Amino acid sequence: MDKHVGFGSVSSTDGTLVVPPEVRRELGLDNPDTVVEFVVREGEVVLLPRVAVHPNDVWFWEEGQQRAEREADEELAAGEVNPPMTGAEFLSHLEEVTGEKLGEGQ
Structure with a gap:
């Protein structure tokens, strides 16, 4: 009206x-x-x-990123999240994923 x-x-x-x-x-x-x-x-x-979007933030509004954000929101809502890792746990996880040994000082 x-x-x-x-x-x-x-x-x-x-x-x-x-x-x-x-x-x-x-x-x-x-x-x-x-x-x-x-x-x-x-x-x-x-x-x-x-709403104006700063050029550095345009990637966030692209369809693929928005799809990933929706998936993450659904996982959070369903309680499908892992607790935060410590630094040592994260490095261990990276070693498993990459197959590379990450020693101290690297």
């Missing part, structure tokens, strides 16, 4: 769009770093708030 909350404006010099304060508060757009997607739909402009 549409809700009319007022008018914004576009700066004639640089095209900056001014969003009414009521809209910014309701949609959480008060943060100056907020990202908004512009969609043109049947002659109207629709603004969609979006």
Whole structure:
């Protein structure tokens, strides 16, 4: 359902769009770093708030990583987790997996 909350404006010099304060508060757009997607739909402009992802974090949102995260969440929920290993246990595990002897100082 549409809700009319007022008018914004576009700066004639640089095209900056001014969003009414009521809209910014309701949609959480008060943060100056907020990202908004512009969609043109049947002659109207629709603004969609979006969460910006830092370029260093893009890998986390790729489908394969998200699938692995969901699997890990399911394992945690089912209690299918191993207790944390000590440093010595971890090195022993690595030796088993790699078949290499990991001595001290390496």
